[in-house]
Amino acid sequence: MLAFRVESAIIRANAYIYFPMNxxxxxxxxxxxxxxxxxxxxxxxxxxxxxxxxKVEALRQGKMPxxxxxxxxxIVSNVSAGRLAFTTDLNEAVxxxxxxxxAVPTPPHEDGSVDLSFIxxxxxxxxxxxxxxxxxRIVVDKSTVPVSTGRKVYEVINRYxxxxxxxxxxSNPEFLREGSAVQDLMNPDRVVIGxxxxxxxxxxxxxxxxxxxxIVEVDLASAELIKHAANSFLALKISYINAxxxxxxxxxxxxxxxxxxxxxxxxxxxxxxxxxxxxxGSCFPKDVKGFINISHQLGAPxxxxxxxxxxxxxxxxxxxDRLREKLxxxxxxxxxxxxxxxxxxxxxxxxxxxxxxxxxLCEEGAIVSAYDPKAMETGAKALEGCEVNYCxxxxxxxxxxxxxxxxxxxxxxxxxxxxxxxxxxxxxxxxDGRNVMHGDNATHAGFEYHSIGRKSLYPKEQA
Ligand code: UDX
Numbered sequence: 001m002l003a004f005r006v007e008s009a010i011i012r013a014n015a016y017i018y019f020p021m022n023x024x025x026x027x028x029x030x031x032x033x034x035x036x037x038x039x040x041x042x043x044x045x046x047x048x049x050x051x052x053x054x055k056v057e058a059l060r061q062g063k064m065p066x067x068x069x070x071x072x073x074x075i076v077s078n079v080s081a082g083r084l085a086f087t088t089d090l091n092e093a094v095x096x097x098x099x100x101x102x103a104v105p106t107p108p109h110e111d112g113s114v115d116l117s118f119i120x121x122x123x124x125x126x127x128x129x130x131x132x133x134x135x136x137r138i139v140v141d142k143s144t145v146p147v148s149t150g151r152k153v154y155e156v157i158n159r160y161x162x163x164x165x166x167x168x169x170x171s172n173p174e175f176l177r178e179g180s181a182v183q184d185l186m187n188p189d190r191v192v193i194g195x196x197x198x199x200x201x202x203x204x205x206x207x208x209x210x211x212x213x214x215i216v217e218v219d220l221a222s223a224e225l226i227k228h229a230a231n232s233f234l235a236l237k238i239s240y241i242n243a244x245x246x247x248x249x250x251x252x253x254x255x256x257x258x259x260x261x262x263x264x265x266x267x268x269x270x271x272x273x274x275x276x277x278x279x280x281g282s283c284f285p286k287d288v289k290g291f292i293n294i295s296h297q298l299g300a301p302x303x304x305x306x307x308x309x310x311x312x313x314x315x316x317x318x319x320x321d322r323l324r325e326k327l328x329x330x331x332x333x334x335x336x337x338x339x340x341x342x343x344x345x346x347x348x349x350x351x352x353x354x355x356x357x358x359x360x361l362c363e364e365g366a367i368v369s370a371y372d373p374k375a376m377e378t379g380a381k382a383l384e385g386c387e388v389n390y391c392x393x394x395x396x397x398x399x400x401x402x403x404x405x406x407x408x409x410x411x412x413x414x415x416x417x418x419x420x421x422x423x424x425x426x427x428x429x430x431x432d433g434r435n436v437m438h439g440d441n442a443t444h445a446g447f448e449y450h451s452i453g454r455k456s457l458y459p460k461e462q463a
Contacts, residue, residue: 032103179345194223245453255453331365339408340379
């Protein structure tokens with residue numbers, strides 16, 4: 001029964017005595033795998049379930065399906081300590097675990113609505129695996145879902161498990177960023193727990209007690225909404241500064257100085273005000289769409305977010321226009337692209353703006369060579385059908401190029417030896433789509449440097 005309604009959002013540090021709990025994580029994607037590993041790291045007993053036998057076998061042998069700093073070491077050490085296990089057997093996991101986390105994909109449908117079929121299927125499987133003799137169980141939704149999904153999960157479990165099964169449903173959205181997932185999970189800004197049951201809330205707080213983070217205690221629907229609203233707000237910040245960057249380009253102002261000036265106001269903050277080619281990844285594009293969609297369904301349409309999407313799309317269009325303006329015709333132009341991943345420190349190329357850019361360059365007949373420190377394999381798969389010369393070395397990638405485009409914000413691009421690049425390239429032109437380089441360094445190295453909304457303090461003629 002959903003017995004207790006939490007009346008208000010209480011934010012306070014947890015103060016429980018810690019002891020390990022038995023947890024199951026269904027789905028070993030980005031969120032499931034990293035969350036499960038971090039739970040084991042703080043001492044809980046964790047079983048990660050995935051229906052992909054090959055993936056489970058590989059994980060048992062310490063082979064990673066994704067690149068994420070620190071994750072591999074943590075998995076290996078927790079498996080050998082006996083706190084972390086991988087299985088395809090969901091029944092076993094449900095039998096052994098007090099709390100079952102659902103961390104399966106929630107991809108977008110064509111119309112932007114969220115495909116909840118994996119959530120529904122797993123809820124049904126959990127229900128089938130439940131037995132009254134197991135005692136009380138909590139099912140936690142970790143995947144990003146539209147508001148009201150938890151209520152439906154609860155209905156499905158009750159329908160198929162039978163009334164004599166004692167279960168509560170909780171929403172516990174995840175805010176980790178790829179590339180710093182372990183760091184984010186181990187040191188969260190806050191942990192959001194949404195449930196209408198005080199018993200479930202108390203147990204969930206015990207799970208998070210070792211993390212020593214502020215806990216936001218809310219009802220189920222509010223927790224679900226917090227996730228969509230948070231990601232959409234961050235996307236909005238990015239689109240805002242990108243729109244401002246275009247005004248800067250037209251007016252001679254510098255977007256970095258503007259971001260600094262407005263970001264020093266604590267109410268705004270400088271974070272997520274980096275102008276660039278726009279946001280990508282597995283979350284922002286999908287979550288903004290999902291939030292727009294549910295807002296329409298609920299009759300409270302978020303038109304503001306539709307503009308956020310338009311600005312994001314325009315950012316790449318505008319960049320392509322500027323490239324064409326410089327090179328005139330892109331056909332047969334040699335273009336080196338640094339960066340394929342959707343951002344630094346990851347091999348993930350889902351909704352990567354860099355991938356979209358490379359595809360467009362290829363479609364226009366440019367001769368593209370590309371380099372990424374981690375996303376060469378994933379990138380090649382995503383760019384199937386495009387003729388791209390993948391280079392193992394970032395400098396070799398620039399050989400004979402007429403333009404160097406920086407499409408992902410990897411640190412090594414910021415610190416590149418520009419003299420060396422200058423010697424290798426045919427023409428000295430850089431288009432820095434992520435504002436990672438120091439424009440003056442590029443200018444001093446003899447480059448014509450183009451950025452997103454920045455102006456060089458020392459224009460070429462003065463250098
Ligand atoms: C995001 C949220 O940050 C995280 O809380 C949530 O759990 C999942 O979605 P992630 O997609 O891993 O995380 O990456 P993030 O670092 O947020 O970057 C997303 C995109 O925005 C990237 O393409 C990045 O290049 C872009 N970005 C980010 C900008 O263009 N400018 C910025 O200032 C910040």
